Amino acid sequence: MLTPLPPGHARRIGPYRLLAGIGAGGMGDVYLARAEYGTSRQLVAVKAVRQDLGASQDDAFRVRFRREMAAARAVTGPYTAALLDGDADAELPWLATEYVPGPSLADTVARRGPLPAAAVRALGAGLARALAAVHAAEVLHRDLKPGNVLLTPQGPRLIDFGIARAFEATTLTATGMIVGTPGFMAPEQIEGSHAVVPASDVFSLGAVLCHAATGRGPFDDPEFASVVFRISQGDADLSGVPDELRGIVAECLAVDPARRPAPAALAERLSGNGSGGSSSGSAADPFPWPSDVLSLFAEYRSAAAAYEPPGEAAPPPPMAPPAAPGAFGPAPVLERRRLPWIVASAAAAAVVAVAAVVLPDALADGPAGAPPSKAASPRPDRGSPAAGTVTAYGNQGHSGEFGTSAVREAALPEGWQPWSRKKPKGVDSMGKGCVIARSTLVCRDGWGAATALDTATGRDRWRAPGFRGTPTGVQEIPPGTDGERVFVPSELGVIGLDLSTGDELWRHKAPGYAGVVSVTYAQGVLYTAEFNGRAAPDPYTTVLRARRASTGGQLWEARIDGRVRGTLLAQGNRLYAALEAGGVIALSARTGDEKARVPKPACGDLIGYGGAVLCWSVERAGVSVLDGGTLALRRTIGGAKQPDVAPVVGERGVLVIANTDEDAALPDRLTAYDWKSGKELWDLPARGTPSALGLAGDRLLYAGFYEIRTVPLDGDAENITQRTVPTTETKTIDGLRDTLSVPLYLGGAIFAENIEGRLVSGRAL
Known part of the structure; x- marks a missing residue:
């Protein structure tokens, strides 16, 4: 939920005026904000890298952060939250995404308990489609977990895709810090393998679906070493997962990446029993959220409404977030005006x-x-x-x-x-x-x-x-x-x-x-x-x-x-x-x-x-x-x-x-x-x-x-x-x-x- 900014707290990051706090994670603090300049009145979520991580002193981190922001903006799809802006060169690097006024899956399960099978199936289909969009843009998520899944009346929205790689091979990981969330990481991620592939995100999705269906992860254990060992051995506890979903979740959690289903195929399988219009991609049928989850949406929308401009009603969360532009390359400067013409050699023609x-x-x-x-x-x-x-x-x-x-x-x-x-x-x-x-x-x-x-x-x-x-x-x-x-x-x-x-x-x-x-x-x-x-x-x-x-x-x-x-x-x-x-x-x-x-x-x-x-x-x-x-x-x-x-x-x-x-x-x-x-x-x-x-x-x-x-x-x-x-x-x-x-x-x-x-x-x- 939104929290007031404490006295003396910074009121602006980049071109955005901070309105309230949203939360904090291992990498940074997240704020509700709105652009101070331009015509857009869109609410955004601004995430600033934590000062104590030392990223501001790491030039290699800034290069990766800039590259990953650019890559993440190539992602488009109805179940992703668009990356809108960012600055890798700021004193504390930051990024801005569209604001999704809904609870995270982690918060929802903590407050309302596990989801029914129909909602889990539809949730999985939506997230699989989100991963398909992320992978189509040649991006890997690397940190898919319940906290990175936001829920809306129309379905889930995946956030923070691609950004985790910016923290790899920096001072953060040089001291042994693992980038990702134990219990939701694939074996190849934990082992530090360079062969992290799209199937690694599918493994994480399987763990997220287990959490949604049971209220716990498949590898939960009080000891961190035990979590790591169980993941590497494929020792997943799926005892509470409904029978109709257990087989699919188990396939996602296969130790061998080659045995995990592809996101597009997984989405089709999860949509196959007609358990929810949204999971099949139909905009006409409601997403099968239970009533107590719907009440959470109303709570979050009400909290966000307090920050809408006077006289304006906030639009519902869009279901088709932006796709990313590719990059642009300048022409060699011969005689550069706004649009230089370029010839391949001095003898170029006319x-x-x-x-x-x-x-x-x-x-x-x-x-x-x-x-x-x-x-x-x-x-x-x-x-x-x-x-x-x-x-x-x-x-x-x-x-x-x-x-x-x-x-x-x-x-x-x-x-x-x-x-x-x-x-x-x-x-x-x-x-x-x-x-x-x-x-x-x-x-x-x-x-x-x-x-x-x-x-x-x-x-x-x-x-x-x-x-x-x-x-x-x-x-x-x-x-x-x-x-x-x-x-x-x-x-x-x-x-x-x-x-x-x-x-x-x-x-x-x-x-x-x-x-x-x-x-x-x-x-x-x-x-x-x-x-x-x-x-x-x-x-x-x-x-x-x-x-x-x-x-x-x-x-x-x-x-x-x-x-x-x-x-x-x-x-x-x-x-x-x-x-x-x-x-x-x-x-x-x-x-x-x-x-x-x-x-x-x-x-x-x-x-x-x-x-x-x-x-x-x-x-x-x-x-x-x-x-x-x-x-x-x-x-x-x-x-x-x-x-x-x-x-x-x-x-x-x-x-x-x-x-x-x-x-x-x-x-x-x-x-x-x-x-x-x-x-x-x-x-x-x-x-x-x-x-x-x-x-x-x-x-x-x-x-x-x-x-x-x-x-x-x-x-x-x-x-x-x-x-x-x-x-x-x-x-x-x-x-x-x-x-x-x-x-x-x-x-x-x-x-x-x-x-x-x-x-x-x-x-x-």
Whole structure:
């Protein structure tokens, strides 16, 4: 039950305000809490590692703790409690799971006595299904016991899966401490064998079912040594287990792991006699809890209600907790903007930059538009992006501003739950990048093939083929969309597809010496910049083309000397491009005529904001602000800071640069500036180089190694929030560690692809 916090007790852990105590275990203390920041009012259970365990002094423990949190978030299923958040780097590492307002099995049996056979059978079926979900995510529980099983009216919920391994081989176990609970551990766990397998959790489940049916474990003994001996010998006391269950429980407790049933098969067997709708998976029939257990649920719900926000009723415990996203890997930094394109060698071929532009027929050519707050709304009859459209650039100016829909939970599609899945077969990882429109996530590959998924579930919607040919390297430029169509780039060309069906509407195959790397849409027009990296008639000429997005028909073509660097930027009635030789060029978006050109500064990429063009590069310090009409240099912001990734600037007028200060104790930094004055507002450690920055409401969002963090734009370090990046493995590929890259944000959730090609969605706030 919930207990008040004592006077002087800490009132916050991470971004969560502690409301009451839930309990304490061998590894840590557990609290009822609620996030202080963001839109969610969800109650959570926060577990902090005990101070006396010495974990804060053990770096190896923190590595394992971080890895196991990430792995545990890959688990999904109706009988598991979702891991939501955690921080392995805190002074005392902690994790947060969804709060389940119900008693543990241990508490229930202690207060109400053993459960009837029908309830035990249904309980076993639910827990077997939970183990199947845990094992499907390549996670082992390692500490399944009555205290780690919470009960709800709809069935059991398994908690703390996967976390026990974080405590193995640390100072905790070096002194002989056994990680797990004697009496519920498999023989191979007690012997310290490295061959702990999924069947080890099945052994523990058998012991838990014996406890549920009899009120005691199968190996209970006053002497610890006797417990260990009996487990190793298979000397289980099942005398009180009902006859209909004794055989199944005995199989679970077999000394040889190979003789224990698999969780999925066990669930089917326990569901076979029709003893409870829930155990058979039917949501229509009630779980067969006895009446005295149901009264416990009411008691726990009443206790939790005292901590609900005023005027809000707590929702019933969800029966489909989140699945875990996989990890993300950043691209090697060549010239890193929000979405870097990557080539496999210096001779890699060509590039087509595609950008969209506002192109009203009635407007005359003019310089870059007014600041975002004063910009005119696009006319819907000209194909303005639909609500719910999310591109990796954040907005039309590529400034990283995702808007309030990025954090407003109501913006999520109905029925969304976190999910993780591999890319479909036939869709490679030579091309990365995704876009969201109309509850559909569309991701590309290196050949221009596309796969569309339901953003709520991650299930397939359609797939579309790409070009024939051989890409020369990995490209990380996302598709574009107008809310009705999606435009998929590759080195080999660009393809227009129907968003609803994936049917091909048109395709433009790039010439043999050219390639395509970027797509952005606005107001019905698509722009491509094609230049060569192979033998060609004009080896140093870039060809710019404007195409009608609906048909692919060409509107105009222009040639410029030199190569374009980064992505094209469309602002007002101008089309801007950074040049590889240095400087920027501005063209008429209507005709392709050159309007302005400057030979410097050298820009890796461009951002449009406040009527100006921002020029930045990972190769030089500062962000140059150019006049949108003449391209003359107005001023430089952050002249001492060299960006590591694309800077961001948005609705609050705050520009943020991720940079490295080798003289600082924590060299990875986030530095914010007032856009109007250029004055530095704050400087904070980033705790790892972010793979990309984004803005939403009053917060900076960024993905780093294993974590997604948000920072208030006022620089209040006490209000930083953090989520663990979900992954099932920790790998290094070509020197790159698993970390988020190129994310999309919508409704407080993140959508992206990892370095291994896994597509995922999980909570960012």
